Amino acid sequence: MxxxxxxxxxxxxxxxxxxxxxxxxxxxxxxxxxxxxxxxxQRLPMRFGTWIWGCGFIPELWIPASTGTDYELPAHLLPLEPYRDRLALLSGFDVKLDGVPNKPHITGCFGLRTGIPVPDSNVKAPTIDVLVSDAIGRNTRFKSLEISTSGIQRSYSYRSAGSPNPSEISPIALYERIFGEGFQDPGAASFxxxxxxxxxxxxxxxxxxxxxxxxxxxxxxxxxxxxxxxxxxxxxxxxxxxxLEPPAPIENFVKPDAPPQLTLDSEMGNVMETHRIMAGLLAKALQCNQTRVFNVLFSDTTSNLRRPGTTTTHHTLTHEEPLDPELGHQREVAWFARESMVAWREFLDELAGIPEGDGTLLDNCLVLAHSDCSIAKAHAVEGIPTMIAGGGGLLRTGVHLAGKGDPISRVGLTVQQAMGLQVERWGSLSMETNRTITELLS
Amino acid sequence: MIVARSVLPSCMTRKIRLSVCFSIASICLAGALNGCNSADETLAEPTPVGGPPLMRRLTESQYRATIADIFSAEIPIAARFERGVRADGLLAIGTSEAGMSPFSIEQYDAAARSVASAVVSEQWRKQLVPCRPQSETVFDEGCATAFVEHYAPRLMRRTLSTQELQPYIELVRRGHRQLDNFYEGLKFALIGMMMSPEFLLRIENTEPDTEMPGLYQLDDFSRATRLSYFLTNSTPDSELLRAAAAGELKTREGLAGQVDRLIASPRFEDGVRAFFTDMLEFELFDDLAKDPVIYPAFNSQVAAEAQEQILLTITDQLIGRNADYRDLFITRDTYLTRDLGIVYRLPVATRKGWEKSEFPQDTGRAGIHTTIGFLALHSHPGRSSPTLRGKAIREVFLCQEVPDPPPNVNFSVVQEPTSTNMPTARDRLEEHRTQAACAGCHKIMDPLGLTLENFDGLGAYRTRENGAPIDSSGSLDGTEFNTAEGLAQALHDHPETPRCLVEKMYRFAVGRDTVWEERPYMDYLVKMFEAESYRVPELMRTIVLSRNFFAISGVRQYGGEFQNAGLNIPMEETP
Amino acid sequence: MQLLYATNWDVPGMTRKFPLFRAARWSALLAAGQLTAAQAGPAFLQDGEAGFVVSHIEYALSDDAELNGACPSGMTGGLQEIFAASPGGKRGPDESDEQYVARVQKGTRTLSTTSDGRALCMHPEAGQPDPYFRTVQRSDIAVFGIDLDGEISNSDSKKHGTCAHDDFSGRNGEPGIDNQFYRVVGCSRSFQSTGMSNSFSTEMLTGSWGILLRLRGVDDIANDDDVEVGLYYNTDPIKLSPGREPLAYASYIADSDSRFRGETRGRISNGVLTTEPVDVRFRHVVNSMVLERFLRDARLQVTLSEQGELEGYLSGYTPVEAMYDQQFGYRNGKTGSGELAPLKLRSGSATGAAFVLGHTCNGAYYALLEHADGHPDPATGECTSISTQYRIRAIPAFVLEDTDSPESLNPVVAGTAQ
Known part of the structure; x- marks a missing residue:
């Protein structure tokens, strides 16, 4: 016992x-x-975060052929094999436009994060991370931390139109912000x-x-x-x-060293390196309770990632690259889509690499990973690929669920409820829903 | 935890026993009918029998309606409610048996906190807090008392003594002290009230029947509660509580006045909707899946609207037009949305929401049992099911319980819906009807369901299955027909149709199965229903005005003197 | 459940596997619409009236240039290729990615700007015909489409000023196919089957725009000398299944604005409906801008199946300026509320599209002018429109008018939100 x-x-x-x-x-x-x-x-806190990659996916390389627990991992999810049991894969959930013009790469992302389609960045409600941080981020030093790893100063965390929570793009600046001046020994904090x-x-x-x-x-x-x-x-x-009891003392915490100077641009190798380092810093910040909420923008929704030696970005390729007649999809675009999943695996590696209680930090995190669209060349907001990682037993993982065209706000609603928010209904217009994804609960 | 309530042998759910299934269906059913139809011909109510006092959980819809009525419909209720338990064919009976898991308590707690926070919020306090404290930071005993006096009786559906109110006033004081804010104190007192078993459970209290020594009856407030949740699916309003406190519900005139008032109110529709939502087993829609390749027009919106379509038809017919209940099985009037129009292949001009429509004559679609809210619900994910539909008609509309299939049946034939040898469901079911182990019961179910075969597994009209023309002939207890319209008329004319409604309505009202001794009473209700031309509001009125409605059986004791029926519950406080 | 939209036809000679772009499964789609055999007439025809919603639409072109050899002198070059071919356009040996990208951006911006600093896409006439913009010169290739002018013409057969052009032959060898739009775009990479330009119906399937058809006075779906035919803009989003396929028998309201309503007559013979010419106009959406798709003297030539599916051509002449705006320049792009969209959005979208799709705006504009084959200007004799053909499919629908709207019951009916 x-x-x-x-x-x-x-x-x-x-x-x-x-x-x-x-x-x-x-x-x-x-x-x-x-x-x-x-x-x-002692008790351990639950954390929440989002992880965004841009320009969607190649459906036939990402969506498992079957739902439930016995699905076979498709090619682009193979990098995530180590976390198969810790991930819930959600396919086929739609942002419902209700006649709102689809602003490419914007409407889908904010629709998913606010439950309301908008034709621009003027969100009509706080993004989900802000709702969660209002509930669980009160007592930490930072209400939330935002990072962007492809050199772009952008964020999809908004309290309201015109007030985004800006992202750190430099690992050194992130380090200074967390572990520089004002950082207190986490053991000394009074409860x-x-x-x-x-x-x-x-x-x-x-x-x-x-x-x-x-x-x-x-x-x-x-x-x-x-x-x-x-x-x-x-x-x-x-x-x-x-x-009412004080939280667990921080075990195994060692203040990290300052990161080295890195090339901050959109070349894939550099972005992967920046992302790894910033994810590591973020994980440390979570470990010592500097924040409980985070948002990672791996690549922007109009992804500017590019391969070394080439000048065309991921986003441009989605529109420009012809379909490969043999493969039936865009070869270069697929490369970026797969690398994005490798980055996501590396992010989870950072969380799972920190022991906490009788598990790891990942056990006490619920991370919602998503893109801004499904098929980027069509800017389709139907079936935006979405994943939930960790979940601390609050949500069921190891499962693939097909949304069958249900509003994607069901995902946001379920995540909020899992994080203990007292919300029963979320979203508006066709995305207003009170239908928790019960398959994720049982 | 689910407590199976022991009841005396029931006549009302006529189980079609397996042995009976082997005989010819019509004869067996006729026999069953006679067994229950032996009452005399007068329309006087028989001597009341009553049942045990109950402890019923509020259903989700009741909880929501109650909060809306006591506070405001706009107060958010942030919680996920546990599913209801269906017992003896009704969720209403399940409310008397369902337990209270830690999960549901957690959710009630969440609901209470969201409601209480809203009530004392700056947005709502002017309207919902019945007094102004002198200041937010000073404890105002008068205002605390006024607040508790206002809400405790409404939430607990009875008057409370000063002593009973005191703990809640104390909670205001404690909350205020710790949080230095008077409204926060009110908030926590309200949470306390909303977590009380007396709010979340309808605990019925009894007292001796003064007129009938040896019998017991519900006390004034338990009457008001039973009456109100039956007729309006919500909590007693202040007028009803007043009448209860004044003892008026114990007089025939006083009771009739309140009943007529409630039936005439717009809230009565909610009572009727709640009953039919339960009777039609709409909670099964939560689990309903359809193969998206076979039925591309099905989605969660269609599932929700299929239910609403039936409920709109029911309230329109039964309340709006005060129509004969049996007309529900033959009416072609209906309501449609755009999404439903796709399934029914009917034009719908209204962009969002509902419009009145009519099923065309040539498809044979008539009656609520030919809408997708019935047809899709009682089908398989990828094909129709004459058996499931026949079974549902028997159980839902005729109160006849069909036994489960015997073990080790070979289902492979019926599960091969594209078989070329047997293109139609009728061909495939022939197999069952010729196997002795299956034949008895399938003879009872299939002839009904086969007449609905012109409607596929979603409920869309078709004339062929796998290329072969569909034969939609069938029969119901001796009446033969060859279209869905024939079935509609047969259901309309079936003697069990009104009787079944009466039984379900009564059991829904009292939250328990009927007992053997209530047979004459049920016969009385059926006769009254007939005499009232099968008007459902009249039936509900007859039920609540009958003495049996509030009667408590004498075999059970009340008040602190209950016998321990084998269960040994420790009474001391848990440390 | 897969997600995309069934938009493509199989092109003969091409071996492609597009699991997502599978052809619509008519059997499943129309399972609900099978003939009600016992009753009179097919289910989609009620009292001689049948409505349809266009479920698939694309420009009728031909096989890819690689296959039919339509472009022996190469494909159209885009801004980057033009820059790269210009003096100093090559990447220097020591140039870093960043430096070269910056230089390409600067160079292509210059190429898409007039000498006085305006966006060429907004003023294509201010530019020059673009030698990198390649068009189909051959006429001996089989293209999709129909004979629009009833003549088998070639550029020698008519004098200048009478819209001389070379006809193509059809897919089945029939002569006289007028498809000058194919000539203009046939050598553009983005118009090949692997490209992006001919999948504009995606926005239709996400509900941004739509097309309705209505037949009235049909006595016999196989042969009928006189039927009324309406072509309307659809004011409602198309209804899709969870598998993203258009659903039959949905209700839609036709635009009440007469500009977006084309009404004509036609005849059905051996199951093929052919209409008299009529001007039609529909809306469509690019980059959240509302644009107009215009056809003068449009005719419908479609087969009508017993299941109520229409398949064939919607063809006519698009005025050159209109074609430039709907496909390349977006000069008249509007916002959702009907105002002219901000210049930055129109200009940025057109310039961006040129960059990404591989053409110059001025190149496209002059190519359209050069190949125009319809509606000669009475004064100058210049052709003002270009033959344009669409392949379409349509499925049964209820085509309703605004005035059909009964009182909504919304106020009465609450509580049906999901």
């Missing part, structure tokens, strides 16, 4: 799988004081429990006070049901009590 991780418990609770879990069972996870978890003795949590806890205790009276007014059959009711209330109390 001692080996069961905290995540196992919470996973059960969150999925509704712990139906009827009795109190004695829960008690074995608590240490002698009955307050904190055994093992690390103050959230007073909202404290009073919430006492409200539930007060509800339990009614137990005795009510147990006496119902029949024997209903008494068992009422008992379950109060047991469930008690379990929720325990969850909240956890929030």
């Amino acid at each position: 001692k080996n069961l991780s905290r995540r196992t418990v919470l996973r059960g609770a969150l999925k509704g799988a712990g139906v009827g879990v009795a109190l004695p069972f829960l008690n074995c996870f608590l240490d002698d004081s009955g307050k904190a978890f055994a093992g690390t003795g 103050k429990p959230d007073t909202q949590d404290m009073i919430h806890h006492s409200v539930l205790s007060a509800v339990s006070d009614d137990r005795h009276r009510l147990m006496n007014v119902v029949g024997a059959e209903d008494r068992a049901r009422l008992d379950e009711f109060f047991t469930s209330i008690r379990q929720l109390e325990q969850q909240i009590a956890l929030q």
Whole structure:
């Protein structure tokens, strides 16, 4: 029993799988004081991030032929084989335009991130990362961190039209921002429990006070049901009590060295290197709780990536390169699409490389990776490729789901709910939805 | 946890026993009918029988309607509700049996926090907080008390003693102290009320029946609650609570006044919709999948609109036109959206939303059982199913339960829908009808479903399957026909059609299966329904005005003196 | 479920595998539209009326130049190639990627700008005919299309000023095919089957624009001497299945603006409908700008199947200026609300398209002028329009008029959001 991780418990609770879990069972996870978890003795925070790559994908090289868990990884996802069980692949979810003109590479990206199609960058609602950081980013030094790795000062994190959260494009600047002046030894930070949590806890205790009276007014059959009711209330109390405990001390944290000077341009090799280093810094920042929310722009939505020795960018190629009659797709474009997945794997490597609790940092991150379109040459916003990584047991991974043309706002809604946001309905017009992707929950 | 409630042998769900299936269907059904039709001919209500007091969970739609009624329809409810449990054919009965998992408590807690935060927010407090505190930072006991006095009785559907209100006032005080904000205190007191079992569960309280010694009856507030959720699918409004507090629901006139008021109100439609949503098993749409290659016109929007199409037809017919319930099986009037128009192959001018339409005569489409909300729901993902449709007609509209198929049946034939030897479902099902183990029950289901074979697995009209012409002849308990219209008329004329509605409606209203002793009462309701020309609002009125509606069976005890029926629940507080 | 849109026809002689661009599966698509055998007439025909929505459209061209040898002197060169061929256009031995990219950008910008600093795409007449813009000179190749002028002409047979041109032969060897637009674009890489320019129907399938057809007075779908034919702009987005294929029997409202309504008569013989000429105009969208697609004296020549699918040609003459605007220059591009789009958007889109698709705006403009074969200016004798043919497919639909809209029940009916 001692080996069961905290995540196992919470996973059960969150999925509704712990139906009827009795109190004695829960008690074995608590240490002698009955307050904190055994093992690390502390709780670990959940983080949220987005990872964007530009110009979509080659569908037949990316979408698995079957859905569910037994799918075969298509060629462009092969680099992600090590993370197969930690990824949920989402295909066939659409940004619904509702007659809004499709601004290439913009409408799809913001449609996915705000649940509302817009013909330009004037978003009509905060992007999903901002919604999440409002909920979980209150108590960290940075509410969120944005990085862009292809030399372009752009960000798709917006609180409202005209107020993007700007990206760092230089690893050195990112290092200075996080680990330079103002950086405190994470071990020394003092903890103050959230007073909202404290009073919430006492409200539930007060509800339990009614137990005795009510147990006496119902029949024997209903008494068992009422008992379950109060047991469930008690379990929720325990969850909240956890929030009143200080977070886990940072294990294995070593302040990183300053990164070297790099060539910051859009040549693929340089971008990969910049991305690796910035991802590593970001992972360290997450590890020592400098932030809980991040946005990575690997390549811009009009991807300016290019191969060494060539002058045509990824984006231009999507429009210019003829289909290869043998392959049936654009050969060069496919190269960029596949390399983007290699970069995504390398990003996950950085998160998974940091041990945390009895797992890794990736276990305590939920990362939403997506592009801005599906087929870039057509600027199609139907079926934008999307993935969820990590998820800390909050969402099911190791699965491929086909959206069958459902609004992509279902993804954003589900992710917010998994992150504990109390949102029941999200998006507008045809993208307004209250339909959680339940396949991701069970 | 699900508690299977022990009830006495039920006559009302006539299980078509396997042995019975082997006999000729029509005879077996006729026999079953007679067994339950033995009441006398008068229209006086028989002596009440009643059932046990219940503890019912609010359904999601009830929870939402309740919050909308007590606060405002615009207050957001940020939670995901657990699925309902279907018991004895109804979710309404499941509410009396379903447990309360940690997940659902977590979601109720989330809902409570979102509602409470909105209620005390600057946007809403002027309208929803019934007093102004002297200042946000000073504890105002008078205002705290006024707030709790205002909402506690509404949320718990009864008056509370000063002593019972005190803990909530205390929560305002504590919240205010810790957060230094009076409205935050109100917020947490409200969360406390909304997490009370007395809000989330409809715990019925009983008292001895003064007129019928030995019997018990629901107390005033439990009456108001049962009445209100049945007729309006929502919480008692303040007028109903007032009448309950004044004891008016115990007088025939007082009760009738309230009932007529509620039936005349716009909220009555919600009660009717809730019943039919339950009866028609619409929650199955959550799991409905169709093969997108075979049925390209199906999507989640179509699934949602298919349900609404039936509900609009029902409310239009039964409330708007006060039509005969049985007309639901023959009407060609309907409502369409653009997406539905694609499936029905009918023009829809309205861009967004609904327009009135009519099914053309030549497709034989008539009645709610020929809309895709029935046809697609009771089909396979890639093909129609005469068997599933026949079974659903038996179970949903005629209250006849068909047993599960015997084990080790060879289904390979029927699962090969493109077989060239057997191009149509009729050909393939012939196999079952000639196998002794299957024949009995398939004879009961298939002849019904086969008449709907002109509608494919989504419900679109067709005349051929795999190139072969479709023979849509069939029969229902002795009546033969060869079109879907024939089935429609046969369902309209079937004696079980109104009886089944009466039974389901009553069981929906009281949240439990009927018991053996209630047979005469059910016969009474059926006769009244007939006498009222099968008007559903009248039937609902008859039910709630009957003495049996509030009666509690004498065999059970109430108040603190319940016998422990084998379950040993420790009563001491958990440490 | 795969995502793209079925847009391409199989071109004979080409072995291509485009899993995403599979031809529409008519069987599945029209499963819902099978004949209701017992009833009179096919399901798509009600009281002599049948509506259709165009589900596929592309320019009727020919096989790729590589295959039919239409361009023996090479393909059209784009801005980059022109720059590279210019003095100093080659990359220097020590030049870095960045330096060369910057120089190419500067060079191509110069090439797409007039001497007084205006965008050539907005003022193509200010430029020169472009020798790098190659057109199809041969006429002995089989092209898609129909005979529009009823004559088998060649450039020697008519005097200058009477729109002399060489006809092509058709796919089945029939003579007299008027398809001068193919001449103009046949040597452009972006108009080959692997290119991007002839897949403009993508925006139609994402709901940005659409075309409706309506037949009235049809007594017999195989042979009928006189039917009314309407060609309308579709004001509603096309309805697609989750597999992105157009759905039959959806309802659409035709544009009420008479500019976007063409009405004519036609006859059906042996299942082929041919109409009298009529001017038609549709909208389409490029880079979020609304443009107009115009055909003068357009005629429809399509086969009509029992399942209610139309397939064939929509052909006519596009005024040169209109063709330049709809395909190359976007000079009259409008915003969604109908105003002229910002110059930066129009000019940037056209210049960007030229860069990416591999042509110059002035080259395209002068090529169109050179090959114009219709509507001679009575004063000058110059041809003002160019024969333009589209291959189309259409599936059954309900084509409704604005006035058909009944009172919406929206206020009454709530709670159906997903």
